[in-house]
Amino acid sequence: MRRIGKFEWKIVLALLLTAAAPLLFTAIMVDRLVGESMSVGVNDRVLDALRQSVDLYKEVIETRLRLARTQILALADDEAFLKAVQKGAFDEVREPLRELLQTPAIQRVRLLRKDSVLVEEERKPPPDPAGVKSRSDVFDLPGGERIEAVLVIARSFLEGADSLRELVVTLESFQTNFQPWKLAYYRVFLFIYFWILLMAVVLGYLLARSVTRRVAQLVSATRRATTGDLAVRVPVRGRDEIGSLAESFNRMLDEIQRTRDRIVYLEKVSSWQEIARRLAHEIKNPLTPIQLAMQELHKSYRGEDSSFTAKLDQSLEIVEEEVATLRRMVETFSEFAKLPDVQTIPVELNEFAADFLRKNPQFASRVSLQPLRERLEIRLDPMLMGRVLMNLVNNALDASPGGEPVEIRVGREGEFGVLQVADRGVGLSEEARGRLFQPYFTTKAHGTGLGLAIVKKIVLQHGGEIFARDNPPRGTVFCVRLRAGSTPPANA
Ligand SMILES: Nc1ncnc2c1ncn2[C@@H]1O[C@H](COP(=O)(O)OP(=O)(O)OP(=O)(O)O)[C@@H](O)[C@H]1O
Ligand SMILES: [Mg+2]
Known part of the structure; x- marks a missing residue:
């Protein structure tokens, strides 16, 4: 059984005292009053x-x-x-x-x-x-x-004589029976007193437990949180101070967890960026010699062997194609490695989204805009946030091979401005759901898997958050939430 805590003891004692003291006082008073009135009303002289x-x-x-x-x-x-x-x-x-x-x-x-x-x-x-x-x-x-x-x-x-006589008889019997009656009354009183006190103790204990149990949950959750377990939450029960304390505690942990995830992700991305920078450097350097060597070989063959010439042509084509792909990859890697710092300016969110579509007419036939009915000003870096939209729209179009339409939605959730890119495409596979934002995760033949890593880094640098959810009955929605009117945190 659970040990009774100090706080519980205190509440039980307080209730016991509150119940016992007035009852005891009343009992003493009644006893004295009865004794007094007996000595005045029923004595030998009377x-x-x-x-x-x-x-x-x-x-x-x-x-x-x-x-x-x-x-x-x-x-x-x-x-x-x-x-x-x-x-x-x-x-x-x-x-x-x-x-x-x-x-x-x-x-x-x-x-x-x-x-x-x-x-x-x-x-x-x-x-x-x-x-x-x-x-x-x-x-x-x-x-x-x-x-x-x-x-x-x-x-x-x-x-008159008769009733006086009866009165005398009654009083005489009262006088002789008074002591035993008094004892009997005492016994009944003690019995009731005992039960009242017992009830006070039980009630006090239950009352104290309902409070302390919730406090104890908070205490143990705080302990777990200090040891690094940020997934811990306390159940929010009741609308009293402890209830709102639990609510604030959970909200605080949400915030801490978000901040920690953000820091961890940004740290990881930094090391991935370093890898990308080295990879780009290492791959980029031999590409030109490989291409030149192959072109030289192709040019210098003067033989008559037509099958060899055909093989040579084919090899040159393959090498040039693959070198071109590697160049594209090197470009993306360097782009990822050299992501610039965020420079925010106040921007109206509807205008920003409309501007993005105006600047990218290639999307005009398939991408539409669903604006927010009100104006919503947000501080963001238009160039970097444009890259976010670009990556999300490209992914959405890639996931919609049937030519399904894609929608950019501007919205508001409380103090957050929301940008959504919604498609009616193939949806997320189980694997993709868990690894979406990991660099180099791709399901595409020529994908780098860096698109969403870049997107997430930019969003986190804006102090925002990004997540993907299903778009029933088919497709995916990527949501970017940005705090309205607040300054984003310092760049990581
Ligand atoms: N809208 C979407 N619907 C379904 N799957 C998606 C969607 N967006 C991303 N994905 C999945 O997430 C993976 C990672 O996307 P990410 O943008 O990081 O890289 P990528 O698109 O594969 O490569 P790149 O961006 O270099 O073209 C994709 O390969 C795809 O499997
Ligand atoms: Mg992509």
């Missing part, structure tokens, strides 16, 4: 006060009932009242009975004779049965009569 309130309720209810009973018993003991009852003067009992209703808990009183016949009844206006709880009490009088009383207690009173 519970005692509540218990006393319950007792007070009970007391009040009982006192009310007791008062009612005492009042009735007092009447049952009252001599005047008893006398009136004995006498049967029931008119006189009405008043004391009515007075009993002054006591809050007494709802109704009845006086009944010995034979249970109702003598007198006094009552308050009937209360809402749902709002009270009532009970009957009977008080016997000495003469066998009875007082029946209905006593009521307001239900809200009783309910």
Whole structure:
């Protein structure tokens, strides 16, 4: 497994801290708050006060009932009242009975004779049965009569007492269970806390890895590039800073590789030019003596042998032909060896291409121009760039034995001006594709294989680039790209 890098550790730690600190702080605060409110809300003093309130309720209810009973018993003991009852003067009992209703808990009183016949009844206006709880009490009088009383207690009173009692029970159980509950909550909290922290770590790691993996790719690509591997590239992922860094890195390597290829090619071409110069020199010198010697031999034969004369004629012809070919080659070699330095001037690209065709009327029937719609000024050496076009057009015509038309196209690609020579000819063979710009590579009987080497050297000296591609469905396009408006690099 890959080692976790320092940067990853830092991000993981930062996320862990960000997750852990506020949670821990909140947990401590909540714990303290709960503890505080417990000590304020549920303590022994509060519970005692509540218990006393319950007792007070009970007391009040009982006192009310007791008062009612005492009042009735007092009447049952009252001599005047008893006398009136004995006498049967029931008119006189009405008043004391009515007075009993002054006591809050007494709802109704009845006086009944010995034979249970109702003598007198006094009552308050009937209360809402749902709002009270009532009970009957009977008080016997000495003469066998009875007082029946209905006593009521307001239900809200009783309910008040009940709910207070329930509250006390709840609080008592809360107080005894608080510690175990607290522990249970702690356990749940710790469980959730653990998972949150774990998630923070995993998330932090994944986040860090997505960043560091790309940075690591950049680092290793840079290392490889410094050891000379300029083919290395990093994948461009994401639109963030690392993505654009990767893009710039790749672009930089493209540029370095192009520059290095250019330098390598120009160095190679220089040594080939030296070889060409020597070859031209070595071949050129014996050509005239060979030709003169052969002419001398031809002239000096005075014999009669007609077959020998014919052979001599034929030999002279062959030698002269081959010497002429060798002269042409020597010319091309010296031309290649003595390529002049580039002298650039600002030139309008359309005009330059049109001028080339005007100066070479031999191409008029087969080569056409497709100009760019805008004006595009480029610094170039018209004489050398004319040689580039000349070589490319000649190659295109050579590759089109059926007389197919050739096109010179002027174009623009961003900051580059483009000159293309497109044909509908035989196309590039696999071998030609790999060796096009190598000097002395030719597939032609009388070719020198120097045309494209000269072309490439001139283009590179202009700071441009050249490449060939297919021209579907048939043929080849040679593209020369020249930076618009920039000064070409110093001559190599
Ligand atoms: N337009 C083209 N279509 C197909 N093949 C091409 C084309 N241009 C060049 N080639 C191939 O590339 C080879 C090298 O071309 P280059 O111009 O360097 O030399 P050459 O044309 O053979 O010789 P010279 O330029 O001296 O006449 C050619 O022999 C040919 O095989
Ligand atoms: Mg050629």
